[in-house]
Amino acid sequence: QQQVKQSPQSLIVQKGGISIINCAYENTAFDYFxxxxxxxxxxxxxxxxxxxxxxxxxxxxxxISFNKSAKQFSLHIMDSQPGDSxxxxxxxxGSGAGSYQLTFGKGTKLSVIP
Amino acid sequence: DTGVSQNPRHKITKRGQNVTFRCDPxxxxxxxxxxxxxxxxxxxxxTYFQNEAQLEKSRLLSDRFSAERPKGSFxxxxxxxxxxxxxxxxLCASSLGAGDFSGNTIYxxxxxxxxxx
Numbered sequence: 001q002q003q004v005k006q007s008p009q010s011l012i013v014q015k016g017g018i019s020i021i022n023c024a025y026e027n028t029a030f031d032y033f034x035x036x037x038x039x040x041x042x043x044x045x046x047x048x049x050x051x052x053x054x055x056x057x058x059x060x061x062x063x064i065s066f067n068k069s070a071k072q073f074s075l076h077i078m079d080s081q082p083g084d085s086x087x088x089x090x091x092x093x094g095s096g097a098g099s100y101q102l103t104f105g106k107g108t109k110l111s112v113i114p
Numbered sequence: 115d116t117g118v119s120q121n122p123r124h125k126i127t128k129r130g131q132n133v134t135f136r137c138d139p140x141x142x143x144x145x146x147x148x149x150x151x152x153x154x155x156x157x158x159x160x161t162y163f164q165n166e167a168q169l170e171k172s173r174l175l176s177d178r179f180s181a182e183r184p185k186g187s188f189x190x191x192x193x194x195x196x197x198x199x200x201x202x203x204x205l206c207a208s209s210l211g212a213g214d215f216s217g218n219t220i221y222x223x224x225x226x227x228x229x230x231x
Contacts, residue, residue: 043222044205044222089156104158107155
């Protein structure tokens with residue numbers, strides 16, 4: 001069964017600190033790994049995405065690290081700000097049949113305190 | 115770019131009633147998706163359209179659920195004989211292509227909250 005396991009469930013970080021969220025997947029056919037950010041009452045918005053042929057991708061303060069052999073990937077938020085407080089979801093999909101199906105983790109609620 | 119639009123944003127209905135949600139995707143996006151999200155969970159895939167064709171339905175989509183996308187534009191999701199377990203946020207999303215790393219990002223709407231009492 002396709003699954004993406006995400007941890008931690010919640011995270012509290014001081015302003016300026018580094019937030020780290022981890023995900024693990026089982027299906028080796030997955031080849032697209034996006035992270036979505038969701039604010040209360042809003043739909044998820046794409047933050048950053050990676051393919052398994054690279055080990056790291058950085059966009060501004062957000063970095064994805066990818067470990068293909070361990071089937072794990074993580075989101076690092078550098079210099080975390082109160083405005084980053086939201087729920088973050090990792091997701092995965094494949095390029096074969098069913099590539100349109102994003103399988104999401106259960107989410108991590110991030111609180112950045114001043 | 116007006117984004118993915120969903121209506122109504124909130125719906126409270128009595129158990130057994132029918133409800134219908136509408137989704138207007140980003141113009142020219144040929145792919146449209148419906149997901150369901152409950153509190154504390156990530157979105158779960160329900161169904162997918164490419165243009166007007168419904169190409170895939172999740173096992174989560176029981177016989178009481180029906181989705182349409184006439185003319186490949188807007189889409190409707192109808193739930194018949196609602197049950198309390200149907201209470202959730204129903205998310206619509208759209209993309210221009212496969213939604214993969216080629217840059218065809220999947221854009222989500224703000225969701226339609228359903229409460230069945």
